[in-house]
Amino acid sequence: MKLLRYGPAGAEKPAILDAEGQIRDISSLISDLGGDALSDASLDRIRQADISALPVVQPQRIGACIARPGKFICVGLNYADHAKETGKAPPEEPILFMKAASAVVGPNDDVEIPRGSQKTDWEVELGVVIGTRAKYVDEAQALNHVAGYCVVNDVSERAFQSERGGQWTKGKSHDTFGPTGPWLVTRDEVANPQNLALWLDVDGVRRQTGNTNTMIFGVAHLVSYISQFMTLEPGDIIATGTPPGVGMGIRPEPVFLKAGQVMTLGIEGLGEQRQTTVEARA
Numbered sequence: 518m519k520l521l522r523y524g525p526a527g528a529e530k531p532a533i534l535d536a537e538g539q540i541r542d543i544s545s546l547i548s549d550l551g552g553d554a555l556s557d558a559s560l561d562r563i564r565q566a567d568i569s570a571l572p573v574v575q576p577q578r579i580g581a582c583i584a585r586p587g588k589f590i591c592v593g594l595n596y597a598d599h600a601k602e603t604g605k606a607p608p609e610e611p612i613l614f615m616k617a618a619s620a621v622v623g624p625n626d627d628v629e630i631p632r633g634s635q636k637t638d639w640e641v642e643l644g645v646v647i648g649t650r651a652k653y654v655d656e657a658q659a660l661n662h663v664a665g666y667c668v669v670n671d672v673s674e675r676a677f678q679s680e681r682g683g684q685w686t687k688g689k690s691h692d693t694f695g696p697t698g699p700w701l702v703t704r705d706e707v708a709n710p711q712n713l714a715l716w717l718d719v720d721g722v723r724r725q726t727g728n729t730n731t732m733i734f735g736v737a738h739l740v741s742y743i744s745q746f747m748t749l750e751p752g753d754i755i756a757t758g759t760p761p762g763v764g765m766g767i768r769p770e771p772v773f774l775k776a777g778q779v780m781t782l783g784i785e786g787l788g789e790q791r792q793t794t795v796e797a798r799a
């Protein structure tokens with residue numbers, strides 16, 4: 518299933534994309550797409566419903582496909598070819614950092630260039646959405662705790678990330694730095710999360726091309742690994758790292774975003790996003 522949220526920011530309703538590509542409201546089945554509504558039992562209930570009887574809607578806006586994630590966990594340098602372009606050695610264990618959950622926005626919402634930013638950058642990533650609580654899970658069981666997958670743009674301000682002291686969080690957490698969606702594609706429809714093509718364009722110029730088959734640590738390993746340190750809860754999102762082609766990796770000179778540019782990005786089978794960059798608003 519492809520599940521989504523539509524409507525004005527802060528007042529989204531849950532929906533499903535039907536076989537004809539129409540969006541149908543599922544408010545009669547779940548109150549929102551997040552938390553316990555992502556359990557296998559809840560998703561089965563949606564699966565068994567008569568979708569054709571649900572109201573078709575034609576929304577002006579698609580929201581983030583997950584409501585209020587408790588945690589937005591990111592994995593750094595997780596593609597062998599991206600680690601190489603940053604000049605850093607591939608990590609021996611997954612690098613984890615957090616993005617503020619308040620950074621999450623819809624897939625086609627504007628992305629803000631923070632005040633004083635010189636180095637706002639893009640990162641297309643496979644997002645993994647947790648469906649059931651995971652604590653100390655084995656790699657063999659890990660994918661059973663995943664509700665599904667989505668596209669994430671892990672927007673990053675490189676100077677805030679690496680030149681302002683401390684951890685990466687400052688450079689990853691500005692409002693709008695987490696476009697998520699358009700759909701949550703349930704795990705039964707993603708035969709192999711380790712063989713998905715990813716791409717990102719800026720103003721129509723292809724910048725990132727990759728495939729999840731060059732991840733250093735795969736999804737099952739990451740879910741199991743993270744669950745050794747913290748409990749993964751329903752609705753938590755894991756952004757699993759970015760393939761090569763980020764702005765800071767461009768030679769001879771890095772390229773960064775300014776207001777008025779357009780990012781388009783997508784992942785095979787998971788849909789596409791489109792964001793326009795704007796000056797930050799208070």
Ligand code: ZN
Pocket residue numbers: 591592593640642671756758759
């Ligand atoms: Zn990232």
